Amino acid sequence: NAGVMQNPRHLVRRRGQEARLRCSPMKGHSHVYWYRQLPEEGLKFMVYLQKENIIDESGMPKERFSAEFPKEGPSILRIQQVVRGDSAAYFCASSPTPLTGGNGYTFGSGTRLTVV
């Protein structure tokens, strides 16, 4: 059973370009969470999605960032018109149920976005 798969592992974008980060949850997991890790910081929650629904986007910047989890295919975190401050590691996690049991997520290996 493959773990949470994120790609690409590294992504370099010039300022003003778009970045698309992909996350395939573990088999059987229908809940996906995106977190961002700025340099020398802990992970910070961005958004929680179920299939075709955004459940909680309270951690998402109001502009330029969007996320989706379609019925088929991976979850996508999209950053439009990237700026240098978007440089970070972006992690995806998945779970089979909402985090009510406190089991802790299964995280992917992250995508490191570098904006030049």
Add this chain to the structure above:
Amino acid sequence: AQTVTQSQPEMSVQEAETVTLSCTYDTSESDYYLFWYKQPPSRQMILVIRQEAYKQQNATENRFSVNFQKAAKSFSLKISDSQLGDAAMYFCALALNRDDKIIFGKGTRLHILP
């Protein structure tokens, strides 16, 4: 709002020795979980140990154990018989039972000295 504080940005320990990483947290809720995650240079986030707040008994996983002091809102991680492979960033984290977010501390970088 919930917060997690790790006051030790970096620590070093001699191989085979014991080291304790500190963590304090703040929440007004009574039903929550606490975690320690390990992040090696590969960047993978690895769940090391978890503790249910309603359990008084401290969690243990092989060489890893916690000291959970609920009244003091303290949750420290003890690593016994440190090994070179333990070198990593360690994050303390909190999750409310009613919520879907995990709140992370800023991490402690642990160096293992051969």
